[in-house]
Amino acid sequence: MKHELEVDGKFKFVEIGEGKPIIILHGLMGGLSNFDGVLDFFPKNGYKVVIPELPLYDLPILKTNIKNISTFIKEFIDTRGYKDIILLGNSLGGHIGLLTTKFYPDIVSGLVITGSSGLYESAMGESYPKRGDYDYIKEKAENVFYDPAIATKEIVDEVYKTVNDRNKLIRTLAIAKSAIRHNMSKDLPNMSQPTCIIWGKQDNVTPPNVAEEFHEKLPNSSLYWIDKCGHAAMMEHPDTFNEILYNWLTEQNL
Numbered sequence: 214m215k216h217e218l219e220v221d222g223k224f225k226f227v228e229i230g231e232g233k234p235i236i237i238l239h240g241l242m243g244g245l246s247n248f249d250g251v252l253d254f255f256p257k258n259g260y261k262v263v264i265p266e267l268p269l270y271d272l273p274i275l276k277t278n279i280k281n282i283s284t285f286i287k288e289f290i291d292t293r294g295y296k297d298i299i300l301l302g303n304s305l306g307g308h309i310g311l312l313t314t315k316f317y318p319d320i321v322s323g324l325v326i327t328g329s330s331g332l333y334e335s336a337m338g339e340s341y342p343k344r345g346d347y348d349y350i351k352e353k354a355e356n357v358f359y360d361p362a363i364a365t366k367e368i369v370d371e372v373y374k375t376v377n378d379r380n381k382l383i384r385t386l387a388i389a390k391s392a393i394r395h396n397m398s399k400d401l402p403n404m405s406q407p408t409c410i411i412w413g414k415q416d417n418v419t420p421p422n423v424a425e426e427f428h429e430k431l432p433n434s435s436l437y438w439i440d441k442c443g444h445a446a447m448m449e450h451p452d453t454f455n456e457i458l459y460n461w462l463t464e465q466n467l
Contacts, residue, residue: 225265225266227252229252229262230256230259230260230262233298233467234261234295234298234299235262236301237262237301237302238267238300238309241385247303250448251454255455255459258459267309269282274387277388279305279391296320299321299323303328303447304330308329308395311329315400315403321406323407325408325409327413328418331427333420333423347373356417358444358448359415359443359449363448401431402430405433408433409437410428411458413446413449414442418443
């Protein structure tokens with residue numbers, strides 16, 4: 214992450230640009246820097262990009278779940294006075310975006326999900342690394358991407374550090390279990406916001422059929438594929454991702 218975090222009360226975040234806010238929701242093992250490509254492109258093209266630090270490890274253990282994280286996002290939006298927002302989430306962040314849209318539909322004008330959980334239980338099961346030796350963690354991190362070289366030593370080190378921190382591991386498991394409980398299958402047909410679904414064709418974590426099911430169930434959705442791409446399209450193919458998203462936003466007048 215190239216930008217310093219701003220602080221407003223209990224919220225820590227990056228905010229760049231002017232215009233309609235795109236609020237980015239990172240994943241369970243994903244850092245804010247995963248969205249550097251989005252952060253470089255969209256502020257130059259008429260949007261304010263905001264990345265809040267999600268309270269994955271800060272809530273009391275009994276309140277560590279995705280519903281409370283979506284409440285946190287609503288409080289953040291209210292505190293900052295953002296209007297007419299677009300939510301963009303990867304993996305668990307996509308799930309939180311979906312849940313926030315379900316609970317607070319009036320504040321969301323558009324939704325973007327990529328490699329999102331919410332339908333596919335295994336996405337929050339075997340996909341995130343458990344405690345283990347470094348080589349095991351490295352293999353699991355590399356499996357997230359089509360090109361394993363994207364899993365740099367810095368990324369692997371951070372995941373290894375997280376899963377070997379007992380406090381963080383307990384909360385990681387609590388969030389994963391809450392994600393499984395909050396399956397969105399029955400909610401999606403009632404969510405009418407324009408939704409952009411961008412998916413890697415070679416996503417091993419949330420396979421392509423998951424994207425197709427999201428597209429089938431969300432009544433106002435568009436589905437786009439990126440080839441030679443795994444679970445984090447905005448990292449592996451940032452230029453393609455940005456082009457797809459910018460064109461979709463233009464088509465939707467968002």
